[in-house]
Amino acid sequence: MSAAPLPLALTLGEPGGIGLDVTLQAYHRHRDLPPFYLLGDADALARRAACLGIEVPIEATEPSAAAGIFARALPVVAVGHPVVGEPGRLVPADAPAVIASIETAVEHVRTGLAAAVVTNPINKHALYGAGFRFPGHTEFLGELARRFGPGPSAGGAWTPIMMLAGPELRTVPVTVHVALAAVPGLLTTDLIVETGRIVAADLAARFGLKTPRLAVGGLNPHAGENGTMGREDDEIVAPAVAALKGLGIDAFGPLPSDTMFHPAARRGYDAALLMYHDQALIPVKTIAFDETVNVTLGLPFVRTSPDHGTALDIAGTGRARPDSLVAALRMAARMAAADAAGSPAGAAA
Ligand SMILES: NC(=O)C1=CN([C@@H]2O[C@H](COP(=O)(O)OP(=O)(O)OC[C@H]3O[C@@H](n4cnc5c(N)ncnc54)[C@H](O)[C@@H]3O)[C@@H](O)[C@H]2O)C=CC1
Numbered sequence: 001m002s003a004a005p006l007p008l009a010l011t012l013g014e015p016g017g018i019g020l021d022v023t024l025q026a027y028h029r030h031r032d033l034p035p036f037y038l039l040g041d042a043d044a045l046a047r048r049a050a051c052l053g054i055e056v057p058i059e060a061t062e063p064s065a066a067a068g069i070f071a072r073a074l075p076v077v078a079v080g081h082p083v084v085g086e087p088g089r090l091v092p093a094d095a096p097a098v099i100a101s102i103e104t105a106v107e108h109v110r111t112g113l114a115a116a117v118v119t120n121p122i123n124k125h126a127l128y129g130a131g132f133r134f135p136g137h138t139e140f141l142g143e144l145a146r147r148f149g150p151g152p153s154a155g156g157a158w159t160p161i162m163m164l165a166g167p168e169l170r171t172v173p174v175t176v177h178v179a180l181a182a183v184p185g186l187l188t189t190d191l192i193v194e195t196g197r198i199v200a201a202d203l204a205a206r207f208g209l210k211t212p213r214l215a216v217g218g219l220n221p222h223a224g225e226n227g228t229m230g231r232e233d234d235e236i237v238a239p240a241v242a243a244l245k246g247l248g249i250d251a252f253g254p255l256p257s258d259t260m261f262h263p264a265a266r267r268g269y270d271a272a273l274l275m276y277h278d279q280a281l282i283p284v285k286t287i288a289f290d291e292t293v294n295v296t297l298g299l300p301f302v303r304t305s306p307d308h309g310t311a312l313d314i315a316g317t318g319r320a321r322p323d324s325l326v327a328a329l330r331m332a333a334r335m336a337a338a339d340a341a342g343s344p345a346g347a348a349a
């Protein structure tokens with residue numbers, strides 16, 4: 001008889017946002033989800049279910065019992081902080097629970113209690129008053145990864161890479177949570193090469209793509225138009241593409257970033273590397289907002305997340321669609337299985 005699969009650890013997210021809504025709706029509407037437990041506060045979740053007018057059995061428990069409970073109730077593991085969770089409002093007192101749920105999820109994976117981390121969306125600004133010092137989960141998880149041991153980057157660091165994975169498109173922003181004005185100064189050939197190397201390695205190991213094709217988009221209009229619209233594409237991006245090719249990676253570019261996303265172009269690559277956040281996230285969220293998953297590559301554990309944010313404007317109204325969270329839960333389970341088997345399991349969205 002095989003052992004029950006480890007559950008996924010789902011974080012609380014911003015309790016004033018739609019994280020609680022989509023958690024409840026995902027459990028309510030989809031009976032075939034991989035087992036998961038919410039790290040948070042069972043009372044706050046019950047209050048949101050009442051607010052939404054849906055009946056979801058909720059059971060406070062420990063991670064070790066969660067998989068067994070999942071068929072009859074949504075398991076909730078307490079994080080030691082009360083949660084107010086008022087729909088549409090950021091309550092400073094909620095911040096410690098939000099941060100603790102992320103740390104605890106990672107710790108549960110590290111200690112073998114959970115298979116993977118799935119995060120509900122956070123409002124970063126709301127956390128800064130409680131000592132949070134990262135621009136997003138991606139960077140925070142890179143820091144928490146040190147608990148698994150030294151990473152492969154300089155000084156034993158891990159290099160977390162954001163990838164948005166939809167059914168028809170995967171995109172990777174090379175620079176992530178930074179002001180647009182800072183992007184040209186932060187872009188280096190080494191950064192693009194390191195990003196492409198990690199993307200290629202993880203697509204092979206965790207997504208079953210043996211030799212992934214990476215399309216690299218340019219920074220400037222028309223990829224610089226031979227240097228007449230900016231020199232970065234010739235001086236930084238093109239050498240990075242050449243270096244990636246030198247590593248045996250099927251990379252090409254720099255391509256004009258405005259024409260990389262029409263259907264025929266998308267069929268020519270497995271992932272697109274773009275130079276800044278909105279270049280990467282606008283196309284994938286436009287094409288498939290409800291099915292796209294935010295996945296962090298380059299970590300010693302699996303982390304996925306819905307692509308959307310806290311959506312304070314619709315929290316508690318019943319209008320939040322759970323589809324992206326459902327896709328994130330399913331992808332996390334497939335990736336964790338691939339990691340456990342030590343072989344690709346085709347985790348493609
Ligand atoms: N993984 C994370 O922690 C993420 C956090 N955020 C944070 O979320 C906050 C709000 O960000 P926004 O840019 O406004 O993006 P958002 O995704 O929260 O909302 C954008 C629009 O889409 C709608 N929407 C979002 N998710 C939906 C769903 N599941 N069903 C139906 N409609 C949905 C919202 O009502 C809103 O009109 C910010 O503080 C941002 O930093 C944003 C993205 C990811």
Ligand SMILES: NCC(=O)COP(=O)(O)O
Binds near residue numbers: 136137138294
């Ligand atoms: N726009 C993506 C986003 O803000 C999510 O970032 P992260 O919290 O996953 O690092």
